[in-house]
Amino acid sequence: MPKALFGRCCDGVKRPSLTYIRELATRFATSLAATALRFVECTAEPCAVVYSEGDRIKWWAKNDSFGLWIERSEKLSSDTYAYDLGHRKRVDDRMQLTDGRAWCDESRADNVELHEHPMALPSLGAVMTLLWHPA
DSSP, rough: HHHHHHHHHHHSSOOOOOHHHHHHHHHOOOOOOHHHHHHHOSSOEEEEEEEEETEEEEEEOOOOOOOOOOOOBEEEEEEEEHHHTTOOOOOOOOOOEOHHHHHOOOOGGGGOOEEEEEEEEETEEEEEEEEEEOO
């Protein structure tokens, strides 16, 4: 995914989603994780990608525009859609408004309109989540 070429695919995306990232992964013949990481790196929109297994955050990455900090190895809050999906509850496959405090234990999370789009990765026992907030 050459940055110059991939970056053009990120220009003008005003409401990021894993749906779009899946389309890019197909177009570039790359894994979902690699594509999500590259998307977060290239988009101007404030985004982060979080990978969790079971109830724990294994890793995450954000771009400079994303205004929250997420602790690695923390337990997923039961107030997240990622938690629900990891516990085999039905979750809509789309970006949804979520509670910023469920992802970040900072007072500024109260002032962020955070959106979450999780996707189950059943063969890995994992969930990948895209987080986004309007600038």
